[in-house]
Every structure is written in C-alpha cells, then in structure tokens.
Amino acid sequence: MKKLINKPENALDEMLEGMTKAYPTYLRRLDQTDVLVRQDLSADKVGVVSGGGSGHEPAHCGYIGKGMLDAAVAGAIFTSPTPDQIYEAIKAVDRGKGVLLVIKNYSGDVMNFDMAKEMAEMEGIQVASVVVNDDVAVENSTFTAGRRGIAGTVLVHKIAGAAAERGWDLDKVKETAEKVIANERSMGMALSPCTVPAAGKPNFSLAEDEIEIGIGIHGEPGTHREKLVSADAITQELFDRILADYPLKSGDEVAVMVNGLASTPLMELYIINKKVHELLEGLGVTVHQTFVGEYMTALEMAGMSITILKLDSDLKMLLDDTADTPALKVIGTK
Amino acid sequence: MKKLINKPENALDEMLEGMTKAYPTYLRRLDQTDVLVRQDLSADKVGVVSGGGSGHEPAHCGYIGKGMLDAAVAGAIFTSPTPDQIYEAIKAVDRGKGVLLVIKNYSGDVMNFDMAKEMAEMEGIQVASVVVNDDVAVENSTFTAGRRGIAGTVLVHKIAGAAAERGWDLDKVKETAEKVIANERSMGMALSPCTVPAAGKPNFSLAEDEIEIGIGIHGEPGTHREKLVSADAITQELFDRILADYPLKSGDEVAVMVNGLASTPLMELYIINKKVHELLEGLGVTVHQTFVGEYMTALEMAGMSITILKLDSDLKMLLDDTADTPALKVIGTK
Amino acid sequence: MAELNQIIGALRLMAETIEKNKEHLTELDGAIGDGDHGINMSRGFAFVKETLDKGGFQNAGDLFKKCGMALVAHVGGASGPLYGTAFLRAAMVLKDREDVHAADYVQILKDAAEGIKMRGKSDRGEKTMLDALIPAYEAAADAVQQGKSAQEILNAAKVAAAEGAVGTEKLVAQKGRASYLGERSIGHQDPGAASAALVLAAVADYFAAEK
Amino acid sequence: MAELNQIIGALRLMAETIEKNKEHLTELDGAIGDGDHGINMSRGFAFVKETLDKGGFQNAGDLFKKCGMALVAHVGGASGPLYGTAFLRAAMVLKDREDVHAADYVQILKDAAEGIKMRGKSDRGEKTMLDALIPAYEAAADAVQQGKSAQEILNAAKVAAAEGAVGTEKLVAQKGRASYLGERSIGHQDPGAASAALVLAAVADYFAAEK
C-alpha cells in the first residue's frame, strides 16, 4: 500500500501540524499534546470534547468549532488516546459549566476516557459522558462490549455541540446527546481493507468479487462476506438491517448520512443516497437533512456506511443550527 | 476494480438523482437534461455556469449555491457535456444580466461550450467565458492545446461566484475570473490509476513503488514516473514546479488548495499541507486561506494536487464572502 | 451516383463499424488520452442509428443535418463537436439534394476538414483526425482529377485515411488530450484519426458491396 | 526475596520480551481485532524502559507506580488502561516496600486481576487477558499453599498463564474488539492473553536466569 507520508511514527504529529496550519482561525494545538482546541472558546457554555484513535479524518479534530466540538484528542492510528491527554483537553475547555465527553463504544476509548474523567473530577471539574453505539452490525447484549460507535458519532457532535452552543446546561446537553444515540443506527460495508502505516500490511484481504458486510472503521473483520452485487442491493441489505433494529413508520422524519470510508468516490455515495431516499419514501418517511461525504473514514479503506437518525422538533432545530468547523458547516439562523 | 454502482450506463443519471435528493434546498434538475440548477436563483445577478465530464465529484454540481455556481452541466464520465445541454443551463440561469461560463481547458470542453455559447448568443443572451488552465505539468505554448484546467477551477467558481453574488456586471465578473486564472497554478501526482466504469479496466498501471508525476484528473498519463518517495519530497517537487512557473516573493499573500484525487486519505493531505505551509513560510509568503480536501477528484484515483493562488485585496474579499453550496461553505460577512 | 437509401445504408455500416471497433478505439485513447473515444463514438453513432431508424428525411442534406445533430448532442468530448461539425458541413453541401455524386464527396471531405480546423483551431500534422481526413480529401480530389470511377474515388479516400491514421504514430500530438504527453505521444496512433479512417472505410466498403 | 535492582531487571526483560514479540502480537490482533496490540505494547514498554533508565525510585511501590503511569500514558487502546491499572495495583501492594516476597507476587496477581475486572467490566471466560492472568494467580496461590519455592511459584504462574492464553482459542470473545466477531472469534488466540503470558514468563525467566 503506497502512502503519502514521511515516517509512520511521525504521521500523527505531522497530520496535527497540517491541520493547525490549515485552520488557524478554528483551532490550535495544546503544547506537548495531541489535543486540538477551539480558538474562540466561549466563556459561557458547556464544553464538548471527543476523540479516539486517528485514521478517521476528518473525525474528530475536523469538527472543532462553533456549534460542535471544543476540543478533540487524537490517539495513535486506530488506538484510543491516553487518559492524560484527554484530561488536558477537559481542563482546557472547562469554563465552570462542565464538560461532556462524546465517546465511541470501544473498550479502549471507554476505559481511557473514564480514567480521564476520574482525573478531572478529582480536580473538581464536572464531567459527563455519553457512549455512541450506532453500529447495528454488532449484536447488542449486556454480556458483551456491545455495539461499536461509527459514523453516527458525527451527528452526536453536531447536535450536542449545538445544544451546548445554545447555552444549555450539562444535564440537558448530555440528555440531548443520549437522545441522538437512542434514535440513530448505522451499518457499513467494505470493498477493500486498509493498512495501518506502522503495521505495513493490510489486516485482511478480499477477492476481486468479494465485499465485507458489517465492517467497522478500523479494518476489523465485519460480520460476513458476500459477492459484490449492485449498489442498490447492498443499500437494501444495510437499510433492512438498520430498520430491523429501529423500525420507522410513515410520517417519521429522519436525517440520513451516507458516509464514505475513504476510497469510495462521491459519485458512488450519491448513487447509494438515491436508493436510501427511495426506500425511505417508500415507507412514507421524510428526510429532513442529508449528509453525503467522508465524515468518519478508515484510513484508505473503500466502502461506506449508512446512518439513519430519527428526529423530533428539538433535534431538527439543533441539526439546523449553525456549525462552523473545518469539516462540517451548516449555515443556520442560530 | 470494484465499484458501488448499478449499471455503468446509469451511473451518471443515478448520481444526479442522488444529489438532487440530498440537496433539495440547493438544487434541482432541469427536466430531460443532466443540468442541475440552483434553487434560489437570484433575479438580479450575472449567472455563473460551469460543467465538464463527470467523475470529478463534488465538481461541478456540488458547487451550486449562493456565492458560487448557478448551474452545472454534467457530461458522461470524463467526457465533456454536449452543447445542447450547456445551452439549456445558460437559458435557465440568464436573468438578463448575462452568463459567465467557467470552462476547463480541454479541447472537448472548449468546443462544446463554444458551440453552446454561439447557440445562446443567437437567442440574444449575453455570454462570456473564461478557460481555466492552471496545470503547470503541461507545457504551455500557443501551438498546442495548452495547459489543462484542474483543481484551481474550484477557486474560480468561488471567486467569480462571489463577484456575481455582489452584483458585479458581466465584464467585471469575467475580468475577476481571469485574474484568478492568471494568478493560480497547480500540479498533481498519482499513486494509482482509475477505471472508467464503461471501460471496465484501468487505463494505466503503476508498480507498487512507482508514482506518476504531473497527472491530470482523467487518468491521463502524467509527465513522468518516479519511485515513491516521502510526502515531503513529493510536495517539494510539485511546489518547485509551481513556483518555477509563477514565482512568489516575501510579503505575497496566497490561498492554498491541497486537493485529494479520491482515494488518498485526508490524513495524508494534511501531512502534505504542513509541508506546503513550511515552504511558503520559508519564502516569507503568507497563507490567507487553506483548502484541504477533495474538491476535484478523478474517480477512485489515489493522489493529490497542490494549487497556489496569489491574492490581492479584491480576491481576498471575494474568497472570504459567504458561499453556501453542498460541497464548499464559507461563512462570511457578505 | 448514390441515392438517399444508399446513403442511409452507408451510414448504417458506419455505425456498425464504430460499434465493432469500440474497444479498439477506447484502447488507443487509453494510451494517450482518457480512454473513452470508442465509448463516445459508439454512444453517438447509436443515436445516428436511431435517427436513421426514425427516417422521414426530406433529402440528403436533411439526413446529414439530423445525423450531425445526433452526434453533437450525444458524443460529447472533443470528437462530438468535431464529427458533428463535419456532418453539418456535409449537410450544407447537400442542402436540398436528393442524390450525391463523386464530386460532392470530395467537397464534403474538404468542407468537413475546414469545419474541423475552425472548430478545433487545429491543422494537419498535429496528430488528430485531420491527419486522416485531409489526406483522404487530397487522394479523392486527385482521383477525380484523374477521371477515376466513383468507387475508385471512395477507395482512394479510404486508403489515404488509413495510411494517414497509421502515420499519426510518428507524430507529436499538439491538439487534444494527447498533447499533454508531448514527446511521449510518439509511437501511438491517434484514436480520432483511427475512427475517421473507419468512417471513410465504411463508405467505400458499403458501395463496394452494393456492386 | 527480590530486591529493587532485581525487580528492575525483571521489568527490563519484560520490555525486551514484548519488543521481540511485537509482530506476533500484532498478527494475533489482526485476526480478531484491529492489528495494533504489538504496536501498542511495544510503544508503552519502550517508555517503561525509559522510566527504568531514568531511575531514582524511592522503593518498589514507587517503581511500579512510575512504570504504571508510563503504560497508562503511552499504550493507549484497551490494553493501556488495563496494564496500567495492573501496575498501579502492584504499586499499591508494594507501597513503601524495598523488597518483594513470593506472597506479594500472589497478592499482586490477585489485585491486578481485580483491577482489570473493574476497569474492563470483564471477567474470566470472556477471551481477554484475564484468561491468562486469573489462572496464573490461582496457580501461584496454590503453589504458595503447597509451600513451593519462590521460583516454583513464579514458574507455576508462567505455565498457567501460557496455558490460559492458548485456551482462549476455543472461547467466544465477549469483551474488546474481538467480541464484534462473535462466533468467528473462535480458533484465534486472544492477543491480550498472549501478551500477559509473555509478561509473566519474563518474570519467571529473569529469576531463573539469576540463579
């Protein structure tokens, strides 16, 4: 796998420098850390912090800015960041109104963020956290680690960020984030694997006519393999899995995200979006807002995921609020 | 090459439907055409129209909206659209103030847009056109077709679109677009080829340690091949070529675009952006605005291009004006 | 002398020939262009065939005009406006005419080449379809001068176009996408010249088979 | 009885062992996880080594605390907080202590396992590092009960951990990334259990070599 990098061990640091140079009005890097913090931190709101392993760009640092995140912590590639870094992020954004942590449900992320939360609480900072687990490919059960968090996390950033920007208090911001998590489901598939630079080789392989269904965003194996079929058939399969878990009925309003894992061209994502809309129209479900693009990637993997979020009037309002971040902008009235 | 499509011959149509469904507040499709038109066409401004072959998404239809394009015409994949379609786009957006065509410099595009311009002029519509030719990989000469237009086209859309949005007249909008073209240069490289769906196979191949320098956005061969080296070395090479053609001096202000061709992860584009900024800093050149992402792609090709646009106060102002389109948003004061 | 139904027959053979050579033309374009010339031509000529199937032509000029419009509206790329222009020039030569003579053929080749030069801002020697078309015109004009038969005139154009197309291999491209390659374009045949040679071969072959 | 410099020696061997098995651990993780366990552990233990090089430890508790902090701050992923927690629990057992006895070792294994259970919300049988660690604790405790020598106790833990790691092959993962695979995780050894077995083997091997 050819990569446009210098040394694998410098990729994370150089990437963060590249982001800081690209978006100096949006974000700055906390000295001696892999934490990026919003430039115009508002004095009077709940802080929203996220993060995770790197390799999912623009997630999460790309979502720093008005109406979304106040800081993001970048771990090594596909590896949760460590508690000390997360703790620095929390300290940097706390303005006395408390901080919400948006965590993707991976054992590593949950444990590292938990430790950071404990550290911050010992310093008297009020910290709440939510764990995103939108991926229906993974069986949910109280006996297991439960579902993974994937692209739906970006909608949590958007809506929790808007709630914080409106000045809502920590409890209410957390409650809102939890509503998003309760109302959204995702599922993905891959056409090709990816290679962690330090590992140097892909961690699975797929034949020229094979696809992997139910894949996460780390090159983990999915739930099963099948022959490559048409975009419509694949979309139908993912859609059915999502709806089996979270049924929708005529009159419901939703947001749709068709997320590219990295190498899949936008053209193909639009073709998939067409089918998703047709399926929803067939059910009498209205789409309030659609996101098509690369929001949560997996290094250079080819593939995509579909996310459906059921909306109510609060969620619609917050989704439509202004977001001004490098990777996601919404021009709203608030 | 695995693709998430249905039938190759339906890809263009389904992609346009997918875009229309994703962005109903931004754009609509002209009946029986492959033309997308802005929803809230303002009654009182010069129209700005672009287009070209498909396979470059989000270009050009993604740039329809406030402060950028009023319509875009989508040709077959990598094939210029035909004059009748372009003519429909011109007619749809003309509000009596004339229409500017932004054309990429390819024989096909130039000829088809020229024919459409003649058709519109016969109907009494005032039409001006500019031809973008930012790619320094190609030798410029009056004896040849001249340089190609690549990612720099998006900056022409942005700035000409802002000029039109400010109510400037056709001459002045055209002049502004020409200034952008005169002031910008790009150069690209590829790590992997791409496959036109109807052709079914890639039109060149690269060894595991080879890259192609000076590539365009159609899988055309570049100027030469070399061994894969570090991101810094590649960036330096492209940068030197750009500056050899358009020298910059201390105190100059520029906009930078690091454009992904499709399969190259954002992480790698950020790493390249870091080096571009360092090189510019080394020259005492200030970066006013940076764009890192996929603005003008080449199906699923891996690779990138660098664009540098020298700014003056007018261009800065127009670059900072609000753009509200599906693929490029700037939250400005105007 | 050719009648309307014969011209229609020749155009049908042209469409078939392009369809048959779709992959070949695309491969030629893959080497020095963007690998779609066969796809473009085949899409355009499918619409020419549709136009022929629809019928209702007032005369030869009307026939060429309708086919030319089909090419302009459906080929796209560089070859669309160029082949479209060529056909529309032919339509002007044949305006209001019911039948076509050898001299008309020469005039059509001449005007088509002129039209392409104007639209493409190009000329002979730049590694384009003109390097098949102009030699074909010259050979046909020569054959007329020498009092050759109609079939000999068509054959002369066919042979000269084919030679011209092969001859593009040694040229450096100066127009079209291949020009970006500069010297690296040498050694490859120009796809547009190849398709032009096929088109003119179809005309000669159709009338030869009619005998 | 082990003194501070011996403990440091054992920790050095641990770091070397991890470094030597980096690729192996990464491959195990590639099969049922995200292919980085070796990379994570190697990064973390490089900092343990740095910590050991820096020196200046007040006592055994301080030593384990500093190494634990290095692991927490540099491993990341799931294994970082877990190994970090294990070391910090060891630090608590050895608070203010200059030397370490066999009984301390058993207590460390016990408390480390408890710490991991709490932090990971996990338990034995879920195909994690606990499936190496808990059997190691039990075997060591047994050996103490039976009045075995210090080296025998260390060896008992090493053997049980290795068996436990191999035993994870037949388990269905219920925690960590491998749990997403469900039944498909069967047949693969858990990378965290494998690294835990390596860590405990290093301790036994170090003291065996000292003799």
Ligand SMILES: Nc1ncnc2c1ncn2[C@@H]1O[C@H](COP(=O)(O)OP(=O)(O)O)[C@@H](O)[C@H]1O
């Ligand atoms: N300016 C020009 N004048 C004459 N012929 C041209 C010109 N530009 C391109 N061509 C012809 O068009 C052919 C390419 O056609 P095609 O591949 O269909 O279009 P595109 O280059 O837009 O993909 C070339 O091989 C060449 O013969």
Ligand SMILES: Nc1ncnc2c1ncn2[C@@H]1O[C@H](COP(=O)(O)OP(=O)(O)O)[C@@H](O)[C@H]1O
């Ligand atoms: N909840 C948990 N409890 C105990 N051990 C766990 C838990 N989650 C993961 N592990 C261990 O961590 C190992 C994976 O570590 P590593 O690959 O470094 O982290 P990550 O899974 O974040 O990439 C697993 O093999 C397993 O032994």
Ligand SMILES: [Mg+2]
């Ligand atoms: Mg990991």
Ligand SMILES: [Mg+2]
């Ligand atoms: Mg083309």
Ligand SMILES: [Mg+2]
């Ligand atoms: Mg072509």
Ligand SMILES: [Mg+2]
């Ligand atoms: Mg792992």
